[in-house]
Amino acid sequence: xxxxxxxxxxxxxxxxxxxxxxxxxxxxxxxxxxxxxxxxxxxxxxxxxxxxxxxxxxxxxxxxxxxxxxxxxxxxxxxxxxxxxxxxxxxxxxxxxxxxxxxxxxxxxxxxxxxxxxxxxxxxxxxxxxxxxxxxxxxxxxxxxxxxxxxxxxxxxxxxxxxxxxxxxxxxxxxxxxxxxxxxxxxxxxxxxxxxxxxxxxxxxxxxxxxxxxxxxxxxxxxxxxxxxxxx
Numbered sequence: 001x002x003x004x005x006x007x008x009x010x011x012x013x014x015x016x017x018x019x020x021x022x023x024x025x026x027x028x029x030x031x032x033x034x035x036x037x038x039x040x041x042x043x044x045x046x047x048x049x050x051x052x053x054x055x056x057x058x059x060x061x062x063x064x065x066x067x068x069x070x071x072x073x074x075x076x077x078x079x080x081x082x083x084x085x086x087x088x089x090x091x092x093x094x095x096x097x098x099x100x101x102x103x104x105x106x107x108x109x110x111x112x113x114x115x116x117x118x119x120x121x122x123x124x125x126x127x128x129x130x131x132x133x134x135x136x137x138x139x140x141x142x143x144x145x146x147x148x149x150x151x152x153x154x155x156x157x158x159x160x161x162x163x164x165x166x167x168x169x170x171x172x173x174x175x176x177x178x179x180x181x182x183x184x185x186x187x188x189x190x191x192x193x194x195x196x197x198x199x200x201x202x203x204x205x206x207x208x209x210x211x212x213x214x215x216x217x218x219x220x221x222x223x224x225x226x227x228x229x230x231x232x
Contacts, residue, residue, distance in 0.1 A: 062086075064110055068227075073120045074102055076231035077200050079224055081118075084110035093117060100124065109220075113209040116224070121201040128196035132168045135194050136161055139172045153177045155187065164225050170194040171218060176207075191217035198230045 064084035072078045088106040097104055102120040109116055123131060142156035155175040161168050171194075175187035190207040204224050206217050 062089075064108070069107060071105060071118055072231075073200055073202070075198070075200055077198060078229050078231060079118065079202070079204075080227040080229075081107050081116060081224060082109075082220070085116075088112075088115060109206075111210060115207050116220075117205045117207075118224075119203040119205070121203060123196070123199070123201045128201070129168075131196050131201060132161065132170055132194065136170050139170065142174075162222070164195070164222060165228075167195070167197045169222070169225055171221065173217070189217075191221055193221040193225050195225050195228065197228070200228070200230075202228075 064086045066083045068080040068082055069085045069087075070078050070080050085107050088108050091106050093106050094104045097119075100122045102122055104117060104119045107116045107118070108114065126134075136159060139156060139159035142154065143159050145151065145154075145156065153176065156172065157175065158173045159170070160172070161170050163169070171192070173189075173191050176190055177187055188207055188209060189212070190205060192203060192205040195202045195204070202225075204221055206221055208217070
């Protein structure tokens with residue numbers, strides 16, 4: 001069975017180490033067709049990265065909720081995930097994550113082939129402007145990558161900075177290989193948005209093995225970003 005690469009894509013975004021090693025396999029998912037609208041900020045594959053155990057989330061419901069799901073951050077801020085939604089059960093994507101990740105949670109959006117991963121990241125003393133510029137540079141470098149070894153695993157398709165409520169949000173689309181360069185499974189379509197505001201540095205990733213309407217992944221991610229509530 002093919003492996004889902006949502007956690008691998010996270011590692012590709014926040015790492016800048018080994019430029020040749022392939023990403024490791026991450027998670028089993030049912031086989032289906034890749035999204036017609038892929039995307040996610042990928043930079044350079046890494047052989048390994050410092051990681052730490054992440055606390056296991058409460059058991060997920062077996063039913064999809066018809067109400068939005070609220071996810072709170074360590075700062076007291078929150079975002080909402082649109083229905084139908086449920087927390088993904090039995091996922092390996094959040095078992096071990098790089099130290100920069102404060103928390104991560106994966107949601108199924110009405111289908112176990114449509115996943116949304118929300119990552120709260122440590123700003124590591126940097127400004128929001130610096131973080132967005134840093135990730136934009138990585139994404140654009142990946143978009144122009146000509147290295148055949150890396151292109152076997154990741155093909156960055158777009159990168160743009162857009163304004164959401166007056167704040168810069170980095171949006172990108174890409175294709176990621178499921179397991180290895182020899183794997184015959186199709187590339188996984190993905191999209192991502194990087195937000196930084198009010199001491200909150202957040203990466204939201206959508207990956208699908210279903211056909212998506214044109215522009216739907218972008219709209220989904222921007223709607224999630226727009227739902228940001230700084231709290232009190």
